[in-house]
Amino acid sequence: MPLPSGIRSRFVDDINGLRMHVLEAGFETKGRPCVLLLHGFPELAFSWRKVMPQLAAAGHHVIAPDQRGYGRTTGWDGDYDGDLNSFRLTNLVRDALGLVSAFGYRSVDAVVGHDFGSSVAAWCALVRPDVFRSVVLMSAPFGGPPPLPFNTADAPPKPKHEDPVHRELAALPRPRKHYQWYYSTREANADMQRAPQGVHDFLRGYYHHKSADWKDNKPYPLKSWSAGELAKLPTYYVMDLARNMAETVAEQMPSPEAITANQWLPDRELAFYSAEYERTGFQGGLQWYRCGTSGEFIGELQTWSGRSIDVPSCFISGKQDWGTYQRPGVYEAMQQSACTRMLGAHLIDGAGHWVQQEQPGEVSRLLLRFLKQATERAQ
Structure with missing residues (x-):
């Protein structure tokens, strides 16, 4: 694995049924504030290799796992006809919680997610703001939880909606x-x-x-x-x-x-x-996508209907990344209602979808600035 100096590869057992492969930086001294980095598709923890040393140099303990379904992490079912339930968003949040706890943290300064990892990071911040004290969403904006049907008690029942x-x-x-x-x-x-x-x-x-x-x-x-x-x-x-x-x-x-x-x-x-x-x-x-397109787990996510992300948040994407706009209106909804303490939405020129690999210096600068702002707001 062609890793920069200061990053080590290791395994952590018994994380919500997984043996999780993790890249780690800033591990030399104890007591550092922790930052959790969550990759997307088709990537790995390896996608954070260029920003991890810079976060560690600024005093952070940086943890980046191969998430469920990826890389050297084992314990997941890769069969198309296997257990799709284990890949639902709330269980991916449970994976993140288990990993943070295994490293001895009651909370982390930030969870940072890219691509589909952005969705996991958003739900981490929404479901457990006490643990994930700030959140950075990258390349995939978050529009909020799915709504519950409202004011329907006296209305005639509607047929199940199918997207045309x-x-x-x-x-x-x-x-x-x-x-x-x-x-x-x-x-x-x-x-x-x-x-x-x-x-x-x-x-x-x-x-x-x-x-x-x-x-x-x-x-x-x-x-x-x-x-x-x-x-x-x-x-x-x-x-x-x-x-x-x-x-x-x-x-x-x-x-x-x-x-x-x-x-x-x-x-x-x-x-x-x-x-x-x-x-x-x-x-x-691909199981992650199937969870979303199947609609099977919307009911569970509606448990948080009407809730917003209320910890400090930030959005980072490439200026040449269509991911910002692929779901019309979500980029705007994220800033207007889904995230109530958004400290910035940054579109970095010279980067497409792989923003932390294409422009790692600017991503690192923005992450460190956000971490400083979020810490100051919390005091």
């Missing part, structure tokens, strides 16, 4: 499909793990397509959750109906010269990702 957008996407002149629902299909894992170009080149194309290096990433807010608006998203979000993800990103493969020139993800670092995903497959991460 998928049928409408498929009926467009250029037929399309949403990537999260594709990721929920039985075929998605094999499409990627057995990609014709190999896992390494698949990931190279995927990371390139969603980065600032792909020059057509020029995001802007969409007007609505409708087929016509969603079709404006790049094909890594709203795919051509007949193509899988390996075929989608193969069309945008960077040139050999561009790969050689890549400084934020050189091939020797990408090789670690590709080796891990060749070994484990992608299904563990």
